[in-house]
Amino acid sequence: MFLEPKHLAKLAIFKSLLFSEEPVLISSIATDLGISRKTLLRYLDQLIADILHYFPDFDLRFKINHGKIIIFTIEEETALYLLSYMRLSYIEETKEFKMIHLLLDRKIKNVTTLGKELHQSPSSVYLTLKKVTYLLDHFDIQLDFSTHNRISNFVYEEKKLRLFAYYFYWLTYGGIKWPTDWKENHWAQPLLGKTQKHLISQLVPSKQNQLHYIGMIWYRRLLLRIQPIQMDEPYRTIIATMTSIHDLTETYLSLPLGIDTTYQEDEHLFINIFLRHLVGDIDTATQQIEMMAQLVTLDNPISNFCQSLLSNLIKEFSLISSEETHAFFFYHLILFFIYIQYYDINLPSSFFSEIVFEKQPPRAELNTQIRYFLTDFFIKDPLGETFKLTDFYLNLLVSQIYTYIDMSTAHPLRIATQFSKNALGEELIKQRLRKVYTSQVVVFTKDYQQADLVISESYEGLKKEKDYFYIDSLTDNAAWSRLFNYIQERILDRNF
Known part of the structure; x- marks a missing residue:
């Protein structure tokens, strides 16, 4: 950045x-x-x-x-701290960062004053403004130094400015330290009750920092009371349904006092979806299953479209997934399409590739199949035109679907065993492996021709395409260690 x-x-x-x-x-x-x-x-x-x-x-x-x-x-x-701190230090020294941080904090009278505040020449200020404007355009945010705008130099929609502020500060600081002029106790503590402090303290430190950043941005914007958040349909019903199952303002961030009652419910729903978009793994599998059960009953275009997409995806790729995996993907499809529809922004991929969705390097053939499937689906589905995606978001959806297919397509390592020195030897081998690997990762077979790996005490004379591991004693800890490492390598080779 x-x-x-x-x-x-x-x-x-x-x-x-x-x-x-x-x-x-x-x-x-x-x-x-x-x-x-x-x-x-x-x-x-x-x-x-x-x-x-x-x-x-x-x-x-x-x-x-x-x-x-x-x-x-x-x-x-x-090492990671040193690298992150060095990156942060470089960014803080850039003219673009200093300008955005200043403009987010207060109103500047004119461009001349802006130059003096930043100690930049007029030509340097205009060059920096050009770069900053390019970034802000992605969020439909404009700069205005006229007297008409008395409170801020930004012309914006509140939801988009909050999203931009989060990305800007989190991508820059990443929890390494608190932004200049932010005082954690002053801004964050009013949002956290005793129960919430306890729950947040159980999260990994970086996720705690994410919640604090979001809380501080939210609270600062509410105190300014410049623009109210509006939460309209079709988003309102879906977010209200998810919130009824797990209200994140009760779990993580309290609704600050003093908000106009007219806008309290909209703010309540907004922070619930805002947190779900920005902080991963915030709802449990059980809650996601319950959310899916209620969302599929709604007559809602987003929910209907996600149901249609998922059912066609399962049929096209012959997927078999657990209820938990099915609900997990439906949940994330809902969040994905709310994100692109509600915020309605064109994310700059080079700026946000670290934080929004991680792109996986899918297998070329599967990647092509997913793209053909989506192209065909968006043409045929009655709501396809409504949810038409830009190339950037299409790439992200392909990545999400690739993950779901990978999760729903098990490639377990098939193992055959042979151990005659002990009547229970083969069962002991199986039980030890089952303690470490689930049936989605490792399965056992009596048909050695179907096996990917044969674990045996004897020479088997197998062909080269068969993996073979020799184990002579079931009490040899070194042999067990080699076996687990060997299996791990085979699993990695098969799945990655």
Whole structure:
């Protein structure tokens, strides 16, 4: 976000060194980054200077020996913190970040004043404004320095500005530290009751930080009381149904006092869907199943479209999934289509690829099949034109469907066993493996011709296409360790 090529290159170099267990070849890094050896060494000198500047008390030293860069080993969690903090520091120094942060915080009288506040020349201000405007356009947010707009320099829809503020601050800070001028206790604590503090404390720290960020943005916007949130149909009924099953304002964030009663219900529903869009794994499997059971009974275009899409998907790809997996995907389809319809924004993929949906590298053939299926479905379904997707969102939906197909298509490793030294030996092998692997991962067969792996005490004379593992003693812990590692490798080869 806003980073120059040299900063991106230095971060890539830093990442290579931090997470490599072996010395890294200078020529290899230069090739990967598409830069010369001379440029890489210059960036490395700058990187070392940056490390000394940002982490003066941290002992992190580099050594170049025979064309290799050696970095002293540190713990992975510490390495991730150093990399994230370095990235944050680079972003905070950019002109674009400083401008957006200032404009989100208060109204600036005119462009001349903006330049003085940021210590930029007029030409620099206009160049920065051009880059910032390009980003804001994706959220239908415009800048206005006229006297007509007395409270903010933004011309916007409240829901889109809140979404932008979250992405902007979370992608920048990512929980590493609190944004400048934000005081956690002042902004977040009024939203958290005793029960909520307890529930939030059970979440992983980064998810706790996400909730605090969302809470602070929400609370700050409510205090300004510039624009009310509007929650209309067809979204209102769906969100109200989900909220009736699991109200996130009771679980995580309280509705602040003093909100105009006219808008309380809309704000209540908004934060429930806002949290579900931005914070993963916030509803349990049981709650998702209950939500699906109620949502499919609604005469609602979004719910009807998602039901039709899912049923056609199952038929087209002959999918068999558990009730939990079925509800999980239906739940996420509902969230996906509410997201693209309700916010109605064109996300800049380069800016948000880290946070919105992770793109998987699907198998080319399956990827093509999913695209053909979706193209045909959107043409034939009566609601297809209503939910027509841009290329960016189509790619995201393909990725989601690929995940669902993968979850619904089991590829268990089939194992045959042979152990005659102990009458219960084969059963012991099976029981130990069942303690570690579910039936979706490993199944047992008596037909060795159908087996992918044969575990035996004897020479079997198997063909090369059969995997074979020799185990001589059931009390040999080293042999068991090798067996588990061997099975794990076979599972990874089959599924990834």
